[in-house]
Amino acid sequence: MMMKERSLKAAGMTLSTALVLAATVIINIYVPATRGYFNLGETMIYLVALLFDPLTAAFAGGVGSALADVVLGYTIYAPATLVIKAAEGALASTLVRRLRGRQRGIFALSMGTVAAYFVVILVIGYTLFVGEVELTLSGLLTLKGFIEPTSWILIASAAIATPLYILIRKKGEIGLILISLLSAGSIMILGYYLYEQLILGYYALAEVPVNLGQVVMGIAVAIPTYTLITKYTRRTSQENI
Template sequence: MKVNIVRFAVFTALVYVFTVVVQFAQPFTGGYFNLGEAAIYVCALISDPLTTGLAGGIGSALADATTGYGIFAPATLLIKFTEGYVASLLFKKMGRSNSSIANWLVSLIYFVAISAIGIKFFSGNLTLSLSSYSFSFNIPWEFWVLVGAIIMIIPFIIERRTKAGARYASLLLAGMIMVTGYFLYEFFISNPLTGRPSIAAVFEVPVNFGQALVGAAVAIPVYSFLRKGGYIEDEEDKSEDKDKK
Protein backbone atom coordinates (compact mmCIF):
# COMPACT_ATOMS: atom_id res chain seq x y z
CA MET A 1 0.00 0.00 0.00
CA LYS A 2 1.52 3.31 -1.12
CA VAL A 3 1.26 6.57 0.80
CA ASN A 4 -0.11 9.59 -1.02
CA ILE A 5 2.69 12.03 -0.13
CA VAL A 6 0.73 15.19 -0.92
CA ARG A 7 -2.29 14.13 1.10
CA PHE A 8 -0.02 12.91 3.89
CA ALA A 9 1.69 16.30 4.18
CA VAL A 10 -1.56 18.28 3.95
CA PHE A 11 -3.46 16.15 6.45
CA THR A 12 -0.57 15.90 8.90
CA ALA A 13 -0.53 19.70 9.03
CA LEU A 14 -4.32 19.83 9.23
CA VAL A 15 -4.44 17.31 12.10
CA TYR A 16 -1.78 19.31 13.93
CA VAL A 17 -3.64 22.59 13.53
CA PHE A 18 -7.01 21.16 14.53
CA THR A 19 -5.42 19.53 17.60
CA VAL A 20 -3.72 22.67 18.90
CA VAL A 21 -6.27 25.33 17.94
CA VAL A 22 -8.71 24.30 20.68
CA GLN A 23 -7.39 22.61 23.83
CA PHE A 24 -9.33 22.15 27.05
CA ALA A 25 -7.13 20.67 29.78
CA GLN A 26 -8.39 17.73 31.85
CA PRO A 27 -6.90 17.94 35.37
CA PHE A 28 -7.79 14.34 36.27
CA THR A 29 -5.41 12.90 33.68
CA GLY A 30 -3.33 15.80 32.41
CA GLY A 31 -4.82 15.28 28.95
CA TYR A 32 -7.00 17.63 26.92
CA PHE A 33 -10.03 17.84 24.68
CA ASN A 34 -9.28 18.81 21.07
CA LEU A 35 -10.72 18.81 17.56
CA GLY A 36 -8.09 16.56 15.99
CA GLU A 37 -10.58 13.76 15.28
CA ALA A 38 -12.39 16.01 12.80
CA ALA A 39 -9.29 16.24 10.60
CA ILE A 40 -8.43 12.56 11.01
CA TYR A 41 -11.94 11.49 10.03
CA VAL A 42 -12.07 13.75 6.98
CA CYS A 43 -8.81 12.19 5.84
CA ALA A 44 -10.23 8.72 6.55
CA LEU A 45 -13.23 9.39 4.33
CA ILE A 46 -11.31 10.63 1.31
CA SER A 47 -7.92 8.93 1.57
CA ASP A 48 -6.37 5.49 2.03
CA PRO A 49 -5.85 3.81 5.44
CA LEU A 50 -2.04 4.13 5.56
CA THR A 51 -2.02 7.83 4.65
CA THR A 52 -4.76 8.48 7.21
CA GLY A 53 -2.99 6.52 9.92
CA LEU A 54 0.35 8.24 9.42
CA ALA A 55 -1.17 11.72 9.21
CA GLY A 56 -3.31 11.13 12.30
CA GLY A 57 -0.55 9.59 14.39
CA ILE A 58 2.28 11.97 13.46
CA GLY A 59 0.16 15.14 13.40
CA SER A 60 -1.39 14.38 16.80
CA ALA A 61 1.88 13.29 18.41
CA LEU A 62 3.59 16.49 17.22
CA ALA A 63 0.75 18.47 18.77
CA ASP A 64 1.28 16.72 22.11
CA ALA A 65 5.05 17.23 21.96
CA THR A 66 4.86 20.96 21.17
CA THR A 67 2.05 22.07 23.49
CA GLY A 68 3.19 20.68 26.84
CA TYR A 69 1.60 17.22 26.67
CA GLY A 70 4.73 15.30 25.72
CA ILE A 71 4.00 12.45 28.11
CA PHE A 72 1.16 11.43 25.79
CA ALA A 73 3.10 11.72 22.51
CA PRO A 74 4.32 8.09 22.26
CA ALA A 75 0.86 6.70 23.03
CA THR A 76 -0.79 9.23 20.74
CA LEU A 77 1.42 8.18 17.82
CA LEU A 78 0.22 4.58 18.14
CA ILE A 79 -3.40 5.28 19.15
CA LYS A 80 -4.15 7.90 16.51
CA PHE A 81 -2.34 5.90 13.79
CA THR A 82 -4.53 2.89 14.60
CA GLU A 83 -7.67 4.99 14.86
CA GLY A 84 -7.07 6.68 11.50
CA TYR A 85 -6.09 3.47 9.75
CA VAL A 86 -9.15 1.60 11.04
CA ALA A 87 -11.51 4.52 10.34
CA SER A 88 -10.46 4.62 6.70
CA LEU A 89 -10.52 0.83 6.38
CA LEU A 90 -13.98 0.52 7.94
CA PHE A 91 -15.34 3.26 5.70
CA LYS A 92 -14.05 1.41 2.65
CA LYS A 93 -15.71 -1.79 3.90
CA MET A 94 -18.99 -0.61 5.42
CA GLY A 95 -19.29 3.15 4.85
CA ARG A 96 -21.11 2.69 1.56
CA SER A 97 -23.52 0.07 2.88
CA ASN A 98 -27.27 0.56 2.63
CA SER A 99 -27.79 -1.13 5.99
CA SER A 100 -28.40 0.93 9.13
CA ILE A 101 -27.90 -2.01 11.52
CA ALA A 102 -24.27 -1.12 12.23
CA ASN A 103 -25.25 2.48 12.87
CA TRP A 104 -27.84 1.49 15.45
CA LEU A 105 -25.48 -0.96 17.15
CA VAL A 106 -22.66 1.57 17.45
CA SER A 107 -25.05 4.27 18.66
CA LEU A 108 -26.40 1.84 21.26
CA ILE A 109 -22.88 1.10 22.51
CA TYR A 110 -22.20 4.82 22.92
CA PHE A 111 -25.54 5.26 24.70
CA VAL A 112 -24.79 2.47 27.19
CA ALA A 113 -21.18 3.54 27.78
CA ILE A 114 -21.89 7.23 28.33
CA SER A 115 -24.98 6.59 30.46
CA ALA A 116 -23.21 4.01 32.63
CA ILE A 117 -20.07 6.10 33.19
CA GLY A 118 -22.11 9.23 33.85
CA ILE A 119 -24.37 7.50 36.34
CA LYS A 120 -21.45 5.79 38.12
CA PHE A 121 -18.95 8.65 38.35
CA PHE A 122 -20.72 11.93 37.55
CA SER A 123 -24.08 11.70 39.34
CA GLY A 124 -25.18 12.93 42.74
CA ASN A 125 -23.55 15.72 44.73
CA LEU A 126 -20.40 16.92 42.99
CA THR A 127 -17.89 19.65 43.80
CA LEU A 128 -16.04 21.55 41.10
CA SER A 129 -12.93 23.46 42.16
CA LEU A 130 -11.65 26.32 40.02
CA SER A 131 -8.63 28.10 41.43
CA SER A 132 -9.77 29.37 44.84
CA TYR A 133 -13.48 28.87 44.11
CA SER A 134 -15.53 25.74 44.70
CA PHE A 135 -19.00 25.01 43.37
CA SER A 136 -21.26 22.25 44.63
CA PHE A 137 -24.12 20.96 42.54
CA ASN A 138 -26.28 17.90 42.05
CA ILE A 139 -26.58 15.95 38.80
CA PRO A 140 -29.43 13.41 38.72
CA TRP A 141 -28.74 10.07 37.05
CA GLU A 142 -31.57 10.75 34.61
CA PHE A 143 -29.44 13.50 33.08
CA TRP A 144 -26.91 10.98 31.75
CA VAL A 145 -29.62 8.75 30.34
CA LEU A 146 -30.92 11.79 28.45
CA VAL A 147 -27.42 12.67 27.20
CA GLY A 148 -26.89 9.10 26.04
CA ALA A 149 -30.24 9.08 24.25
CA ILE A 150 -29.48 12.36 22.46
CA ILE A 151 -26.10 11.05 21.38
CA MET A 152 -27.73 7.87 20.12
CA ILE A 153 -29.89 9.77 17.64
CA ILE A 154 -27.24 12.26 16.49
CA PRO A 155 -26.34 10.21 13.38
CA PHE A 156 -29.91 10.46 12.15
CA ILE A 157 -30.14 14.18 12.89
CA ILE A 158 -26.94 15.02 11.01
CA GLU A 159 -28.03 13.38 7.83
CA ARG A 160 -31.06 11.15 7.35
CA ARG A 161 -29.73 9.10 4.49
CA THR A 162 -28.87 5.53 5.42
CA LYS A 163 -25.41 5.71 3.87
CA ALA A 164 -24.54 8.66 6.07
CA GLY A 165 -25.47 6.56 9.08
CA ALA A 166 -23.11 3.82 7.92
CA ARG A 167 -20.33 6.39 7.54
CA TYR A 168 -21.01 7.66 11.04
CA ALA A 169 -20.88 4.12 12.42
CA SER A 170 -17.54 3.39 10.75
CA LEU A 171 -15.99 6.51 12.29
CA LEU A 172 -17.40 5.91 15.76
CA LEU A 173 -16.17 2.32 15.76
CA ALA A 174 -12.67 3.64 15.12
CA GLY A 175 -13.28 6.25 17.82
CA MET A 176 -13.67 3.46 20.36
CA ILE A 177 -10.05 2.53 19.70
CA MET A 178 -9.01 6.04 20.70
CA VAL A 179 -11.21 6.03 23.83
CA THR A 180 -9.96 2.62 24.95
CA GLY A 181 -6.34 3.33 24.08
CA TYR A 182 -6.11 6.51 26.13
CA PHE A 183 -7.96 4.95 29.06
CA LEU A 184 -5.46 2.07 29.23
CA TYR A 185 -2.46 4.38 28.81
CA GLU A 186 -3.66 6.78 31.50
CA PHE A 187 -4.68 4.00 33.88
CA PHE A 188 -1.44 2.02 33.69
CA ILE A 189 1.20 4.56 32.66
CA SER A 190 0.63 8.33 32.58
CA ASN A 191 -1.47 8.73 35.73
CA PRO A 192 0.91 6.66 37.93
CA LEU A 193 3.90 8.52 36.45
CA THR A 194 2.37 11.91 37.25
CA GLY A 195 1.12 10.95 40.73
CA ARG A 196 -2.55 10.82 39.78
CA PRO A 197 -4.86 7.96 40.84
CA SER A 198 -5.13 5.35 38.10
CA ILE A 199 -8.93 5.27 38.39
CA ALA A 200 -9.02 8.97 37.45
CA ALA A 201 -8.54 7.80 33.85
CA VAL A 202 -12.29 7.10 33.86
CA PHE A 203 -13.00 10.84 33.95
CA GLU A 204 -11.51 11.38 30.51
CA VAL A 205 -13.55 8.62 28.87
CA PRO A 206 -16.64 10.84 28.29
CA VAL A 207 -14.33 13.59 27.00
CA ASN A 208 -12.79 11.26 24.44
CA PHE A 209 -16.21 9.94 23.44
CA GLY A 210 -17.08 13.59 22.84
CA GLN A 211 -14.01 14.03 20.63
CA ALA A 212 -15.10 11.12 18.45
CA LEU A 213 -18.69 12.40 18.25
CA VAL A 214 -17.65 15.94 17.35
CA GLY A 215 -15.11 14.64 14.86
CA ALA A 216 -17.71 12.53 13.05
CA ALA A 217 -20.27 15.34 13.19
CA VAL A 218 -17.80 17.62 11.37
CA ALA A 219 -16.26 15.09 8.98
CA ILE A 220 -19.44 13.66 7.44
CA PRO A 221 -20.92 16.99 6.25
CA VAL A 222 -17.48 18.07 4.97
CA TYR A 223 -17.15 14.81 3.03
CA SER A 224 -20.65 15.22 1.57
CA PHE A 225 -19.88 18.82 0.56
CA LEU A 226 -16.63 17.82 -1.16
CA ARG A 227 -18.36 15.03 -3.08
CA LYS A 228 -21.31 17.14 -4.16
CA GLY A 229 -18.98 19.94 -5.20
CA GLY A 230 -16.94 17.56 -7.35
CA TYR A 231 -13.76 18.15 -5.36
CA ILE A 232 -13.31 14.42 -4.72
CA GLU A 233 -14.44 11.28 -6.47
CA ASP A 234 -14.56 7.82 -4.94
CA GLU A 235 -15.80 4.37 -5.84
CA GLU A 236 -19.32 5.33 -4.78
CA ASP A 237 -19.38 8.11 -7.36
CA LYS A 238 -18.09 5.77 -10.05
CA SER A 239 -20.73 3.15 -9.28
CA GLU A 240 -23.46 5.80 -9.40
CA ASP A 241 -22.18 6.95 -12.82
CA LYS A 242 -22.32 3.37 -14.12
CA ASP A 243 -25.90 3.03 -12.91
CA LYS A 244 -26.89 6.20 -14.77
CA LYS A 245 -25.35 4.84 -17.97
Protein backbone atom coordinates in the same frame (compact mmCIF):
# COMPACT_ATOMS: atom_id res chain seq x y z
CA MET B 1 4.39 9.91 -13.68
CA MET B 2 5.44 7.93 -10.62
CA MET B 3 7.39 10.91 -9.29
CA LYS B 4 4.34 13.13 -9.72
CA GLU B 5 2.15 10.65 -7.84
CA ARG B 6 4.65 10.49 -5.00
CA SER B 7 4.78 14.27 -4.82
CA LEU B 8 0.99 14.49 -4.70
CA LYS B 9 0.84 11.83 -1.99
CA ALA B 10 3.49 13.62 0.06
CA ALA B 11 1.60 16.89 -0.33
CA GLY B 12 -1.62 15.20 0.76
CA MET B 13 0.07 13.74 3.84
CA THR B 14 1.61 17.09 4.75
CA LEU B 15 -1.66 18.99 4.36
CA SER B 16 -3.63 16.33 6.25
CA THR B 17 -1.12 16.30 9.10
CA ALA B 18 -1.28 20.08 9.35
CA LEU B 19 -5.09 19.97 9.49
CA VAL B 20 -5.06 17.40 12.29
CA LEU B 21 -2.47 19.40 14.23
CA ALA B 22 -4.44 22.64 13.86
CA ALA B 23 -7.76 21.06 14.83
CA THR B 24 -6.20 19.47 17.92
CA VAL B 25 -4.52 22.58 19.30
CA ILE B 26 -7.15 25.19 18.42
CA ILE B 27 -9.46 24.19 21.29
CA ASN B 28 -8.26 22.05 24.19
CA ILE B 29 -9.83 21.47 27.58
CA TYR B 30 -7.67 20.07 30.37
CA VAL B 31 -8.87 16.94 32.20
CA PRO B 32 -7.29 16.96 35.70
CA ALA B 33 -8.07 13.32 36.52
CA THR B 34 -5.88 11.97 33.71
CA ARG B 35 -3.83 15.08 32.88
CA GLY B 36 -5.05 14.77 29.32
CA TYR B 37 -7.30 17.08 27.34
CA PHE B 38 -10.40 17.28 25.19
CA ASN B 39 -9.74 18.40 21.62
CA LEU B 40 -11.24 18.54 18.14
CA GLY B 41 -8.59 16.42 16.45
CA GLU B 42 -11.07 13.70 15.47
CA THR B 43 -12.87 16.13 13.16
CA MET B 44 -9.88 16.19 10.82
CA ILE B 45 -8.71 12.61 11.44
CA TYR B 46 -12.10 11.34 10.29
CA LEU B 47 -12.30 13.74 7.36
CA VAL B 48 -8.85 12.67 6.17
CA ALA B 49 -9.87 9.02 6.59
CA LEU B 50 -12.91 9.60 4.39
CA LEU B 51 -11.01 11.47 1.70
CA PHE B 52 -7.68 9.64 1.59
CA ASP B 53 -6.18 6.17 1.79
CA PRO B 54 -5.44 4.36 5.09
CA LEU B 55 -1.72 5.19 4.98
CA THR B 56 -2.37 8.92 4.69
CA ALA B 57 -5.02 8.75 7.42
CA ALA B 58 -2.66 6.84 9.71
CA PHE B 59 0.23 9.24 9.14
CA ALA B 60 -1.88 12.37 9.57
CA GLY B 61 -3.72 11.01 12.60
CA GLY B 62 -0.63 9.74 14.38
CA VAL B 63 1.94 12.41 13.55
CA GLY B 64 -0.45 15.38 13.62
CA SER B 65 -1.91 14.39 16.99
CA ALA B 66 1.46 13.52 18.54
CA LEU B 67 2.88 16.87 17.43
CA ALA B 68 -0.11 18.55 19.09
CA ASP B 69 0.69 16.76 22.36
CA VAL B 70 4.24 18.10 22.19
CA VAL B 71 3.16 21.63 21.26
CA LEU B 72 0.61 21.78 24.08
CA GLY B 73 2.95 20.29 26.66
CA TYR B 74 1.32 16.86 26.99
CA THR B 75 4.52 15.07 25.98
CA ILE B 76 3.79 12.10 28.24
CA TYR B 77 0.96 11.22 25.86
CA ALA B 78 2.84 11.76 22.59
CA PRO B 79 4.22 8.19 22.12
CA ALA B 80 0.84 6.59 22.81
CA THR B 81 -0.95 9.17 20.70
CA LEU B 82 1.30 8.43 17.74
CA VAL B 83 0.22 4.78 17.79
CA ILE B 84 -3.40 5.16 18.90
CA LYS B 85 -4.39 7.98 16.55
CA ALA B 86 -2.55 6.33 13.65
CA ALA B 87 -4.53 3.15 14.27
CA GLU B 88 -7.74 5.16 14.52
CA GLY B 89 -7.17 6.91 11.20
CA ALA B 90 -6.08 3.75 9.41
CA LEU B 91 -9.02 1.72 10.71
CA ALA B 92 -11.57 4.39 9.82
CA SER B 93 -10.25 4.69 6.27
CA THR B 94 -9.98 0.92 5.81
CA LEU B 95 -13.48 0.18 7.10
CA VAL B 96 -15.07 2.88 4.94
CA ARG B 97 -13.51 1.36 1.84
CA ARG B 98 -14.16 -2.28 2.70
CA LEU B 99 -17.75 -1.80 3.84
CA ARG B 100 -18.71 0.34 0.86
CA GLY B 101 -21.49 -1.38 -1.07
CA ARG B 102 -22.46 -3.69 1.80
CA GLN B 103 -25.78 -2.22 2.85
CA ARG B 104 -27.43 -5.23 4.43
CA GLY B 105 -27.75 -4.96 8.20
CA ILE B 106 -25.62 -1.82 8.38
CA PHE B 107 -28.47 0.46 9.48
CA ALA B 108 -29.41 -1.80 12.39
CA LEU B 109 -25.76 -2.21 13.38
CA SER B 110 -25.24 1.55 13.27
CA MET B 111 -28.32 2.16 15.40
CA GLY B 112 -27.10 -0.40 17.91
CA THR B 113 -23.68 1.25 18.10
CA VAL B 114 -25.21 4.68 18.66
CA ALA B 115 -27.41 3.22 21.40
CA ALA B 116 -24.35 1.66 23.03
CA TYR B 117 -22.59 5.04 23.04
CA PHE B 118 -25.66 6.57 24.71
CA VAL B 119 -25.64 3.94 27.46
CA VAL B 120 -21.89 4.24 28.10
CA ILE B 121 -22.03 8.04 28.37
CA LEU B 122 -25.07 7.86 30.64
CA VAL B 123 -23.69 5.19 32.97
CA ILE B 124 -20.18 6.62 33.32
CA GLY B 125 -21.44 10.18 33.68
CA TYR B 126 -24.10 9.22 36.21
CA THR B 127 -21.58 7.17 38.18
CA LEU B 128 -18.51 9.42 38.13
CA PHE B 129 -19.40 12.97 37.16
CA VAL B 130 -22.09 14.24 39.50
CA GLY B 131 -21.91 16.93 42.13
CA GLU B 132 -19.32 19.70 42.03
CA VAL B 133 -17.16 19.76 38.91
CA GLU B 134 -14.22 21.84 37.73
CA LEU B 135 -13.46 22.62 34.08
CA THR B 136 -10.09 24.01 33.04
CA LEU B 137 -9.74 25.58 29.59
CA SER B 138 -6.17 25.38 28.27
CA GLY B 139 -4.86 26.11 31.75
CA LEU B 140 -6.04 29.71 31.44
CA LEU B 141 -9.60 29.65 32.75
CA THR B 142 -11.18 27.46 35.41
CA LEU B 143 -14.94 27.10 35.66
CA LYS B 144 -16.74 25.49 38.58
CA GLY B 145 -20.28 24.17 38.66
CA PHE B 146 -22.64 21.45 39.83
CA ILE B 147 -24.01 18.56 37.77
CA GLU B 148 -27.23 16.85 38.77
CA PRO B 149 -27.41 13.08 38.10
CA THR B 150 -30.42 13.53 35.82
CA SER B 151 -28.45 16.01 33.70
CA TRP B 152 -26.63 13.09 32.10
CA ILE B 153 -29.80 12.02 30.32
CA LEU B 154 -29.74 15.34 28.46
CA ILE B 155 -25.97 15.21 27.96
CA ALA B 156 -26.05 11.68 26.56
CA SER B 157 -29.01 12.55 24.33
CA ALA B 158 -27.23 15.63 23.01
CA ALA B 159 -24.07 13.60 22.37
CA ILE B 160 -25.81 11.11 20.08
CA ALA B 161 -28.24 13.59 18.51
CA THR B 162 -26.12 14.43 15.47
CA PRO B 163 -25.02 10.86 14.61
CA LEU B 164 -28.61 9.69 15.08
CA TYR B 165 -29.99 12.46 12.88
CA ILE B 166 -27.43 11.76 10.16
CA LEU B 167 -28.15 8.04 10.30
CA ILE B 168 -31.95 8.33 10.14
CA ARG B 169 -31.97 11.12 7.56
CA LYS B 170 -29.36 9.73 5.19
CA LYS B 171 -29.13 5.97 5.72
CA GLY B 172 -27.37 4.23 2.80
CA GLU B 173 -23.67 4.98 2.56
CA ILE B 174 -23.83 7.30 5.57
CA GLY B 175 -24.65 4.32 7.76
CA LEU B 176 -21.48 2.63 6.54
CA ILE B 177 -19.45 5.73 7.27
CA LEU B 178 -20.99 6.13 10.70
CA ILE B 179 -20.29 2.57 11.81
CA SER B 180 -16.73 2.86 10.45
CA LEU B 181 -15.99 6.05 12.39
CA LEU B 182 -17.65 4.81 15.57
CA SER B 183 -15.60 1.61 15.39
CA ALA B 184 -12.37 3.54 14.86
CA GLY B 185 -13.31 5.86 17.70
CA SER B 186 -13.84 2.89 19.99
CA ILE B 187 -10.27 1.78 19.30
CA MET B 188 -9.05 5.24 20.27
CA ILE B 189 -11.06 5.21 23.49
CA LEU B 190 -9.80 1.75 24.42
CA GLY B 191 -6.21 2.63 23.54
CA TYR B 192 -6.10 5.66 25.82
CA TYR B 193 -7.91 3.81 28.58
CA LEU B 194 -5.30 1.06 28.60
CA TYR B 195 -2.40 3.52 28.37
CA GLU B 196 -3.65 5.70 31.20
CA GLN B 197 -4.69 2.82 33.42
CA LEU B 198 -1.83 0.38 32.88
CA ILE B 199 1.12 2.59 31.94
CA LEU B 200 0.50 5.96 33.59
CA GLY B 201 -1.51 4.65 36.53
CA TYR B 202 -4.19 7.33 36.20
CA TYR B 203 -7.92 6.96 36.83
CA ALA B 204 -8.53 6.28 33.15
CA LEU B 205 -12.28 5.78 33.37
CA ALA B 206 -12.65 9.51 34.01
CA GLU B 207 -11.54 10.32 30.47
CA VAL B 208 -13.80 7.85 28.67
CA PRO B 209 -16.70 10.34 28.37
CA VAL B 210 -14.23 12.97 27.17
CA ASN B 211 -12.95 10.72 24.40
CA LEU B 212 -16.51 9.69 23.57
CA GLY B 213 -17.24 13.37 23.13
CA GLN B 214 -14.31 13.72 20.75
CA VAL B 215 -15.63 10.85 18.63
CA VAL B 216 -19.13 12.31 18.48
CA MET B 217 -17.82 15.78 17.67
CA GLY B 218 -15.55 14.35 15.01
CA ILE B 219 -18.45 12.56 13.35
CA ALA B 220 -20.69 15.63 13.58
CA VAL B 221 -18.15 17.69 11.64
CA ALA B 222 -16.48 15.15 9.35
CA ILE B 223 -19.55 13.55 7.74
CA PRO B 224 -21.31 16.78 6.68
CA THR B 225 -17.99 18.22 5.47
CA TYR B 226 -17.23 15.07 3.49
CA THR B 227 -20.72 15.14 1.98
CA LEU B 228 -20.27 18.75 0.86
CA ILE B 229 -16.85 18.03 -0.63
CA THR B 230 -18.05 14.98 -2.57
CA LYS B 231 -21.09 16.86 -3.89
CA TYR B 232 -18.90 19.72 -5.04
CA THR B 233 -16.34 17.48 -6.74
CA ARG B 234 -19.05 15.49 -8.52
CA ARG B 235 -20.74 18.63 -9.76
CA THR B 236 -17.42 20.07 -10.91
CA SER B 237 -16.48 16.88 -12.75
CA GLN B 238 -19.87 16.79 -14.48
CA GLU B 239 -19.50 20.39 -15.60
CA ASN B 240 -16.10 19.61 -17.09
CA ILE B 241 -17.39 16.69 -19.15
